[in-house]
Structure formats: structure tokens, C-alpha cells
Amino acid sequence: MDKKHVILVGMPGSGKSSLGFILAKLMWRPFIDSDYYIIKKEKKTVAEIFAEQGEDNFRKLEKQALSEIIASAPAVISTGGGMPCFYDNMDIMNEFAVTVYLEMTHEKLFEHLKNDKKRPLVKGKTPEELMDYINTTLEQRKQYYEKAAITVEAHNVTSVQLAMNLYKIING
Ligand code: S3P
Numbered sequence: 001m002d003k004k005h006v007i008l009v010g011m012p013g014s015g016k017s018s019l020g021f022i023l024a025k026l027m028w029r030p031f032i033d034s035d036y037y038i039i040k041k042e043k044k045t046v047a048e049i050f051a052e053q054g055e056d057n058f059r060k061l062e063k064q065a066l067s068e069i070i071a072s073a074p075a076v077i078s079t080g081g082g083m084p085c086f087y088d089n090m091d092i093m094n095e096f097a098v099t100v101y102l103e104m105t106h107e108k109l110f111e112h113l114k115n116d117k118k119r120p121l122v123k124g125k126t127p128e129e130l131m132d133y134i135n136t137t138l139e140q141r142k143q144y145y146e147k148a149a150i151t152v153e154a155h156n157v158t159s160v161q162l163a164m165n166l167y168k169i170i171n172g
Contacts, residue, residue: 002072003098006170009090009145010102011138012081012119013112015154015162019102020078022163027170030075034083035067046080050120059086070096081137082121085144094147100169102149102162106157109134 004039006023008016018034024031035046038061042049049058062083069077070092077097093099108129116122125133150169154162 001158002116003096005070005077005097006075007079007093007097007099008102009079009084009093009099009148010081010154011104011109011141011145012122013109013116014081014102014104015099015159016078016081016102017111018159018164019154019162020076022159023166024076026163027076032069032072032077033064034062034069034077034079035168037069038062041065044159045118047118047120047123063087063089066092073151081141084147085141090147094149098150099148099164101145101151102154103145103151104154106131106134106138109138145150 006027006029008020008023010016011098020033021031038049038058039045042061043051046058049061059082062080063086066079066089067085070077079093084093090099110127113119113122113130113134114127122130122133149165152166157165
């Protein structure tokens, strides 16, 4: 693997953080979650940043976080679901990392998000609104996610199995 980082992209609820945590252990690398990087820096939750400063400002913080994280030692990085879809973030990720798209069915995403209380773009939605959100958001974002170097099916497989498979793929 000649690229510095491994970056996981995909929809909220696709399991990027769980997979990233395990993959980082397998690779003996630090694990960085872009949302937690922003939370720590701003000393505010993502929901608070959305409520107080709006989504546009969150996207700017995300872009800044990406350039700082990229400059760090080789890591496994999980990204917020929207990060690859704003500015030139996906191109930057592809330049400095092996990017991995965690593909997941609409049904599984729905299962994972239906009781979510912390994601500002998801919480408080009725089941119909949530399914609609998943359909339209995935449709818009697919074009960015699909620029990833590697796509893996993240449903019907545990995070540990997926991490092992990915570890083998990345290490040839
Ligand atoms: C977002 C996904 C979240 C977080 C923010 C916005 C999105 O991250 O960055 O709430 O636009 O899809 P997860 O993908 O980890 O839920």
C-alpha cells in the first residue's frame, strides 16, 4: 500500500466507525473519527454545531478537519457521511489515502438509523420521512462515494469479518 492513510466513506449508519476502530487495531495504526475530531476541537457536539452555526459552517469545519487529519501520521480514518460530498474533499481523500466505500442496503441503513437520537439530519423523522431521506440522500451522494478506490458490501457481515477482509485487500 503506497498511500498514507485508509479513509472510510459511506452513509450514516453504514458502520464506518466500528469498522475503522477494528481495522486500525489490525493495522497497528491510530484511529481518527472525523466527527469526534471536530467535537474535540470545537468542544461542541455535532448537533450543537448544526443548531448554533448551521450546516454550511459544519461543512467548513469538516473541510478544515480533513486537511489537518491528512497531515497527521498514517491512520485509519472514518468520515462523517457528508464529508466526501462537499468541496473537493473526495478528490483530496483519493490523493492521500486508500479510500473505501462501505455500501449498505437502504433497508439496513433504515434499521440502523430508525432509533437514532444524535444525528441532526436524521433524528425526529417519522419512518416514512427517514426512508425518504435515505433514498434521496443516497441517490445524491452515490456519485461521490463511488469515487472510492475500493467498494465493500457492508451488510450481512460483521465489522470484525469486514475488517479482516479489508486488511487482506489493502495489504495485497
Ligand atoms: C452527516 C453524518 C454524520 C455527521 C453529521 C452529518 C451527514 O456522521 O458528520 O451529522 O451529512 O450525513 P456519520 O456518518 O458518522 O453519522
